[in-house]
Amino acid sequence: MSVHLVLIDALNLIRRIHAVEQRHYGQTGTLSDSTIAQIIHNTSTACAKAMEKIVSYHKATHALAVFDSENPCWRYETFPDYKKGRAKMPEYLAKSLNDIQEVFMQKHVDSLISEQDEADDLIATLAVKVALRGQQVTIISTDKIFLSLLSKHIRVYDYFTRRFLDEAHVESKFSVQPQQLIDYWSLTGDNTNKIPGVSGIGGKTAADLINQYGSLKAILKADDLKSSVREKINTHQEQLMMTRKLLCLQTDIPLGFNLKDIRLPLNDGQSMQSTG
Template identity: 45%
Template sequence: MTHLVLIDAMNLIRRLYAVQERPYLPLPDQLTENTRQQLIKNTSQAVDKALRTIIEQCQPSHLVLVFDSQQPTWRHQLYPDYKANRSPMPALLQQALPELQQHIRQLGIAIYQHEGYEADDIIASLALKMRQHQQEVTIVSTDKGYCTLLDSGVKLYDHFRRDYLDEAYVQQKFGVPSRRLIRYWSLVGDSTNHIPGVAGIGPKTALELLQLGDTFSEILQHPDCPKALHSKLTEHKADIQCFLQLFQPRTDLELGLNLQQLRYPNQEPAHAQN
């Protein structure tokens, strides 16, 4: 059976780089050129080791590292404050990305990037397309947003925990099944993405509301929906609809990829990029 492994590239690389950079904080921009080169070399070696470990663990027949767009995406257009609290990519890592990407290709691993879309949209589109054909799919990332895909049969692997994240993990961490995560986050918000949620609705209240229906329309129509919360949801309807879109990964992208381009090891010198 085909087994496609989709790696959230910057989720992996930025964490590995941060470990190498930590001893030089808070003044990484004042490093000597030799130290800067050593930092990147160490990062490259850490990426190499991590990829080999992931491959050994997941045993892919097809493999691709998916990179985020370097330009603002449709989410920024929809909600300008999206990820406004995120620290920018370190300048040294930004400069070294082409070199790191080249190293990854030399390992026989395909890479892919599509301007205007985050990695999660690309990964979700590839994952769902493969699942529609009953093929095995594993996503490698620590991004909790991918937990929303567990209901479709996708596997989610956290390389740093060395563990698979499943429905039991989601239920224990958030108190809801994966199919309700997007509605849950649209109510309580998500500080990592700078999405505020609905003021006055915390996790406990959100869980109580989500027990009343599978959609917000059902919740509002339920006789047990408290009047105060009914008014609050109605008042913030536009915001909630916006947050639902922000949390929902795109699964309909036409990427122009075929499985042969993603076979591991990859023999094609060119990487797929739009």
């Protein structure tokens, strides 16, 4: 049987849908209990519709909604300022996640939540494992880190813009190849997650270096770097290695289940197509 595994970055999907629903009620002031209840209802309903559309459009044979652990992952221990300053999920939404997971389950999509692993690493582990078997994987997320996994068997789809984020997208946005993105971001840093790069090296310089030398490893070994670039890299070399470690997705997490556990009911995807 041909497999098409669809992996949903669950909090990425839920929080973006919630943000749209919340905007209908304004962003200022304390929300009343009735307004909160309505926002949660609307978010849950929109999440259900999104899941139907995702499964149907991608003709998934297997699907899984992957959540972050409730406990801080290893990246916070390595770098305490990881994701520092990012807006926290509203408490009322956090308390509603179990109900939304049940909504997903009603659409035959189970949820995966680890006690200690970040969703990014869980998704990467699953995607690589299935891709190595020559089967198709589609990751549903707007998180750019998954672009580093792009390959013959792994695709990334932005549900909100309704487009695949492919190699052409990576080339246009970053001027490097998908497999070079981790090295690229190691130099520039990742502002979204508050991970620092090499001070003084921006996107253009990083892309030029990657394209000239091929990899961060080759850059570090090069003996013909401009003195100004060499000085910046030498000054921040310890930080550079930490940044790369933080950016690398883990692909070897023990999962404790197999594909048959998340297989969608036969013909379910076809029946969903009529819902749009």
